[in-house]
Amino acid sequence: MTKPASDDQKNGLKKGPWTPEEDQKLIDYIHEHGHGKWRTLPKNAGLKRCGKSCRLRWTNYLRPDIKRGRFSFGEEETIIQLHSVLGNKWSTIAASLPGRTDNEIKNYWNTHIKKKLLKMGIDPVTHTPCLDFQQLSSILNSSLHNSPHVNYPDPLYGMGNNTLNPSLLSLLTAFLSPPPPPPPPPSQNPDAVNQSFQQSQQLNNSIQTFPLQDNQSCAASQPLRLEPHQLMKAKLDQMISPGTANFSYQNSLPNVGQQEGGPYSTSLVENQIAHNKRGEPNFNLGSLISYSTPSSSASPSTLNSSASSITFVNGATEEERDTYCSNMLVYNISNGLNIDGSGLL
DNA sequence: AAGCGAAGCAACCGCGAACCG
DNA sequence: GCGGTTCGCGGTTGCTTCGCT
Numbered sequence: 435m436t437k438p439a440s441d442d443q444k445n446g447l448k449k450g451p452w453t454p455e456e457d458q459k460l461i462d463y464i465h466e467h468g469h470g471k472w473r474t475l476p477k478n479a480g481l482k483r484c485g486k487s488c489r490l491r492w493t494n495y496l497r498p499d500i501k502r503g504r505f506s507f508g509e510e511e512t513i514i515q516l517h518s519v520l521g522n523k524w525s526t527i528a529a530s531l532p533g534r535t536d537n538e539i540k541n542y543w544n545t546h547i548k549k550k551l552l553k554m555g556i557d558p559v560t561h562t563p564c565l566d567f568q569q570l571s572s573i574l575n576s577s578l579h580n581s582p583h584v585n586y587p588d589p590l591y592g593m594g595n596n597t598l599n600p601s602l603l604s605l606l607t608a609f610l611s612p613p614p615p616p617p618p619p620p621s622q623n624p625d626a627v628n629q630s631f632q633q634s635q636q637l638n639n640s641i642q643t644f645p646l647q648d649n650q651s652c653a654a655s656q657p658l659r660l661e662p663h664q665l666m667k668a669k670l671d672q673m674i675s676p677g678t679a680n681f682s683y684q685n686s687l688p689n690v691g692q693q694e695g696g697p698y699s700t701s702l703v704e705n706q707i708a709h710n711k712r713g714e715p716n717f718n719l720g721s722l723i724s725y726s727t728p729s730s731s732a733s734p735s736t737l738n739s740s741a742s743s744i745t746f747v748n749g750a751t752e753e754e755r756d757t758y759c760s761n762m763l764v765y766n767i768s769n770g771l772n773i774d775g776s777g778l779l
Numbered sequence: 780a781a782g783c784g785a786a787g788c789a790a791c792c793g794c795g796a797a798c799c800g
Numbered sequence: 801g802c803g804g805t806t807c808g809c810g811g812t813t814g815c816t817t818c819g820c821t
Contacts, residue, residue: 451789451815473806489807490790525809536809541788544811 448482452491456481460488461496494537501533505542513539514547518561 448456463479469492472485481488494500505513509531516527524536524543531539543558551558 449791471806485806486792486808487790493808494789522810537789540810545787 446482447484447487449487452495456483457491457496460492464492464496490537494535497535499533500535505534505546509534510547513543514551514561517543517558521559 459479459481463475467478469475469489472489475481475485476483476488479488483491512530513527516530520526522540524540528534528536528539548558551561555563557563
């Protein structure tokens with residue numbers, strides 16, 4: 435059965451892929467007359483296309499300022515951050531990425547980023563973890579037992595040299611993080627969009643602290659989340675023990691040690707960067723995490739003496755990320771690495 | 780080398796907003 | 801204020817390419 439002819443076809447208008455000749459006609463016409471008046475443009479340019487098709491071809495493909503090629507790390511992260519604020523406002527997102535079209539970003543989101551977020555157990559719509567504990571546990575176990583690339587002797591450590599297994603900690607980070615506040619209603623106002631983006635940046639740059647609780651209270655409130663907390667605490671306690679941990683970058687990040695109820699001693703685990711076969715850094719989450727313990731002068735009333743806290747330096751500016759390699763999570767997602775950070779190693 | 784499915788991407792479609800007389 | 805027209809956006813489709821068997 436043949437499809438009925440559309441209005442465009444009845445009008446003798448062509449559909450489908452553009453030929454180089456058609457492209458050249460459109461380019462020549464727009465160079466001479468500028469764009470706009472899309473309705474009348476094709477006739478004036480001698481094209482058997484509808485105005486809509488011409489506009490799309492120009493804005494998505496022929497425009498001289500279009501940037502081609504692979505999305506950079508920064509671009510990908512901008513997309514993810516803006517999407518978490520704006521949702522599927524592709525044209526608004528595209529406005530923040532010079533040379534990229536809304537269509538290109540939309541395609542890239544649907545074919546790359548969305549799948550990888552899902553693979554990471556992150557809901558691409560809400561940008562919050564969508565794994566339950568059983569799924570998380572399953573991934574932890576499979577990473578421990580089945581990783582063909584990196585033989586981690588421990589699900590949370592690297593090769594036993596105080597290097598945290600970055601992927602699993604990123605997973606835990608996502609799993610343990612509270613959901614972000616609901617996004618503001620979408621707006622086409624550029625000022626409002628910029629403001630939303632800045633707020634998003636500020637939110638991401640802020641420090642999120644998750645106090646570790648004792649077993650009883652944790653089990654009582656959120657039994658399914660008990661084990662990761664306990665596990666992380668135990669591993670970090672072990673890692674931070676005197677003489678075994680290396681610290682650096684202490685002065686390079688926001689002052690995460692000054693918190694209400696302090697003073698705290700805060701250190702960042704040394705950032706140890708492996709490289710994959712392409713020579714690209716395979717970020718270690720060490721730079722994402724600081725570990726705080728109450729100093730001897732901390733008031734017991736403000737902080738239980740047996741408690742510790744894990745502080746996530748979640749985000750930071752692009753420059754800080756680039757400099758201190760603090761966003762292994764997004765990097766791994768963007769570069770097709772496995773959840774365990776292997777894949778290309 | 781051929782067949783097949785998956786992935787990637789250009790292009791189309793429908794709808795709503797903006798514009799204009 | 802209203803109706804018609806144009807434009808732009810987001811969702812979807814379908815063709816091409818790639819990779820695996």
